[in-house]
Amino acid sequence: MTMLKRFLQFLLLLTTSYNTINALQQPRQQAIVVGSGPVGVAASLILANRHNYDVTLLESSPASSTQTSYDPTKAFLYNVNERGQRLTKLFPNMHQRMVERSVASMGFGGTKLTIVPADPEKPIPEQKVNVPAAAENDNDDTDSKNQRSMPSGEKAGNVGFWIPRHEMVKLMVEEIDEQNTNGEGGKITLCTGMECVSVLPSTKNNGKDTASVVVTAKDASSSTQETTTYTANLVIGADGMNSKVRHCLANAPSGTWSSNCIQPSKFLPKKFTSPASFLRIKVLQFPPQFEIPNADGKPPLTTFSEDIYAIRSVNTGPRTYLSLGLLPMKDNNAVRPVNIITRPDHEVWTIQDGDTMRQYFQKAFPRLNFSKEGGLISNEEWERFAKAEGTRFPPCQYSPGLAVWGDDDDGESGGSGVALCGDAIHAFSPDIGQGVNAGLMDVVCLDRALSGLDVESGKEITDSNKNNATEKKGKQLLSLASNLERYQKQHAPEIAGLIRLARFGAPYQYKQPHRADRVLRFLWTTNVAMRLLLNKVTFGLIQPPCIILSQNADLTFRQVMNRADRTTALIKTLLLAGLSVWAKKRFGLALFRSFTAAY
Numbered sequence: 001m002t003m004l005k006r007f008l009q010f011l012l013l014l015t016t017s018y019n020t021i022n023a024l025q026q027p028r029q030q031a032i033v034v035g036s037g038p039v040g041v042a043a044s045l046i047l048a049n050r051h052n053y054d055v056t057l058l059e060s061s062p063a064s065s066t067q068t069s070y071d072p073t074k075a076f077l078y079n080v081n082e083r084g085q086r087l088t089k090l091f092p093n094m095h096q097r098m099v100e101r102s103v104a105s106m107g108f109g110g111t112k113l114t115i116v117p118a119d120p121e122k123p124i125p126e127q128k129v130n131v132p133a134a135a136e137n138d139n140d141d142t143d144s145k146n147q148r149s150m151p152s153g154e155k156a157g158n159v160g161f162w163i164p165r166h167e168m169v170k171l172m173v174e175e176i177d178e179q180n181t182n183g184e185g186g187k188i189t190l191c192t193g194m195e196c197v198s199v200l201p202s203t204k205n206n207g208k209d210t211a212s213v214v215v216t217a218k219d220a221s222s223s224t225q226e227t228t229t230y231t232a233n234l235v236i237g238a239d240g241m242n243s244k245v246r247h248c249l250a251n252a253p254s255g256t257w258s259s260n261c262i263q264p265s266k267f268l269p270k271k272f273t274s275p276a277s278f279l280r281i282k283v284l285q286f287p288p289q290f291e292i293p294n295a296d297g298k299p300p301l302t303t304f305s306e307d308i309y310a311i312r313s314v315n316t317g318p319r320t321y322l323s324l325g326l327l328p329m330k331d332n333n334a335v336r337p338v339n340i341i342t343r344p345d346h347e348v349w350t351i352q353d354g355d356t357m358r359q360y361f362q363k364a365f366p367r368l369n370f371s372k373e374g375g376l377i378s379n380e381e382w383e384r385f386a387k388a389e390g391t392r393f394p395p396c397q398y399s400p401g402l403a404v405w406g407d408d409d410d411g412e413s414g415g416s417g418v419a420l421c422g423d424a425i426h427a428f429s430p431d432i433g434q435g436v437n438a439g440l441m442d443v444v445c446l447d448r449a450l451s452g453l454d455v456e457s458g459k460e461i462t463d464s465n466k467n468n469a470t471e472k473k474g475k476q477l478l479s480l481a482s483n484l485e486r487y488q489k490q491h492a493p494e495i496a497g498l499i500r501l502a503r504f505g506a507p508y509q510y511k512q513p514h515r516a517d518r519v520l521r522f523l524w525t526t527n528v529a530m531r532l533l534l535n536k537v538t539f540g541l542i543q544p545p546c547i548i549l550s551q552n553a554d555l556t557f558r559q560v561m562n563r564a565d566r567t568t569a570l571i572k573t574l575l576l577a578g579l580s581v582w583a584k585k586r587f588g589l590a591l592f593r594s595f596t597a598a599y
Helices: 002-025 038-051 082-088 092-100 165-182 244-250 354-364 379-387 435-450 464-468 480-504 515-537 557-598
Strands: 030-034 054-059 077-080 103-106 112-116 159-164 188-192 194-204 207-219 227-232 234-237 270-272 280-286 308-312 323-326 336-342 396-398 403-405 417-420 470-472 475-477
Touching: 030 038, 030 207, 030 227, 038 054, 038 165, 038 188, 038 234, 038 435, 054 194, 054 227, 077 082, 077 165, 077 435, 082 092, 082 159, 082 435, 092 159, 092 165, 159 165, 165 188, 194 227, 194 244, 207 234, 234 244, 244 417, 270 480, 280 379, 354 379, 396 480, 403 480, 417 480, 435 480, 480 557, 515 557
Parallel strands: 030 054, 030 234, 054 188, 112 308, 234 417
Antiparallel strands: 077 159, 103 159, 194 207, 207 227, 270 396, 280 336, 308 323, 323 336, 403 417, 470 475
16 A cells, blocks of 8 residues: 555656646747836836746847936936836835835925025025925925925825936846846847837738737848847837837738727827926936035035925026926935926027027026036036937827737637837826836736736736636636736726826926916916815815825826816816805896896
8 A cells, every 4th residue: 555655656746747847848928028118127027027928128229328327318217106116016126226226205295305596695495395206396486485395195105216217227127137047937138229110910821820929120220121020929019109019000900900909090199288298308417416505604505416406597587487406316426417397489499509508507597606617517518418409298198009919719829919008008298207107007007917817906807708718827817818908998097097197287397487377377276275275174075186196006097087077076066056156146036037027
C-alpha cells in the first residue's frame, strides 16, 4: 500500500512538472503600446507584469530625445493625486521612488504659496498660504492678501505628489528595467524613432485572423518610406491628443473589426472650447534658490524649491498682464522652470530676440534684477526663451470610441483588439489638475477590464459571457473581445464626465485679462461662492462645486458632474421660485386681471 501511494505521488509530481515546463515553453501573447509618455509606460508595465504580455513600446521621438532628462520645452510638473496613485501603488517600488522624489501636498492644503506684489516698494508677505494641490496658478485678485483658507472638500486627507514630468517617466523606466531583470512576467522592449502609420487586423487567405493586429511603423528620422511591421494580440494607443492609432481607427473601413464594435466615426474627437482653451505657455528658466528683493529694509526672500510662488507684474492691461508661476519640486539645487501663461494675442509673443525680451521683463517686473550683466537670467536663456514657440492649451476634447476588437474565437488564442488611453481619448487644459491622473486611471480601468472585473469599481462582475471564459492563473477570465467591449461601454461615460469637469471646473484660474474674461470670471466666482454657501448652510445636503468634489477620488468624474447637475437644478428652481414671488408682490392680481380681460 505504501509503495502504491509513493508511486501515485511520483506520477502527480511528474505531471505537475510537465505542465509547468509546457507552460513555460508556451509563447507569450504579444502587445504593442504606441507612445512612451507616462501613460504609455504605465500601460506597458500593466500588460507585462499583470497580464504576462511581451510588450513592444513604440516611440516616434528619436533615442537622443530621451523622456527621462529635463527638457525646458516639456518642463511640466504633475500633481499625482489619489486617482493616479491607484496605478503607482500597483508597483510598490515605483510608488516609493515617487514619494522620495516628489513634494507631498495634502488635498486643498499643505502646499505653501507666496504672492509677490508687483510694486517693489511693497514688502513681500511673510505668511504663507495653503492652496489647492490641483492649482497651477494663483487666481486671487488681491496681491496684498497674504493668507487664504481653501475649503477641504469631502476628503481633506488625500495626499498628492508634485513631480517633474521627466522624473515621473524616469522612475517608470526604472520599473521597466526591474521588470525585465527579475524574469517574472513579460518583457518590455522600447523602439525609438518609430512612427505609427497603420493599425489593422491581420489577414490570411483573404479572411480575417482575429488572433492578431498588425501595426505598421516608419522610421520618423528617415526620408525614405521604409516601414516595419509588428504583430500583436493587443495594441494600446497612448500617443497623445493627435493620436495616430485613433486616426487609423477613425479612418478604417466599416466592417474592419467585429460587427459588435462601434462605428469608425466614433473615433473622431468631439471638441469643446473652455475659457482656458488655446492659452499659450512657455517656460523661462530661473536659477535655483534665487533671491527676490524685499522692501522696508527687510532681507531678500530666498526661494525654496518646495514652495509655490506667484510673482506679479506691474502690467495689468488685456495684452500686457503677466504673472510668473513657480510650482514645487524636490531638488532645491535644480533649475526652477517658471511658467508664463497668456492669451495668444499677448505682446510677449511678438518679441523674437533675447535682449528685447529681457528689457520687456525688466519693465514688467521692476522688483527683479534682469540686467544684462549680473542679472538673474543669462543672455543665452533670454535668447532661447524669446525664440521658443511654447505650447497651446488644447480644447476640451474626447473620443467616444475607446476600443475595437476582433470577433470572438474559441478562446484558445484570446482574440485581438485595440484600446486607447490617456490624451488619445481625452485632452484638456491643466487647470483642474487631472491630466496625468486621468490618464493613469485609464490604464487602471483597462487593467480591470482585462482581469474580467467591473471597469469603474474594480469589483467582480456577473456576466453571461463567462460561460465562454477560460481558466487562466486560477481566475475566471472573459475573452479579450468581451473585456475590451466592457472597457468601451463602462469607461466611455466616465470620459464624457471628465471633459464636462474640464470645461466648467476651474477655467479662470489663470486670471485671463481680457475684459470679457474679467466679467465671466466674476460670474464664475460668484457661482462657486454661492454653492459653497449653500453647502455650509444645508450642512452638506447641497453639494459643493464640482472642482472640490473632484478631489474625492472615491467619486467617479461622472458622479461628480451628476451631483453638480443636481445642485444646478436646485439653484434654478430656487431662482425661479424667487422670481415668481417677486412678480406676484410687484404686480399682484392686477396683471392676471388685465391678462384675462384682454382675452
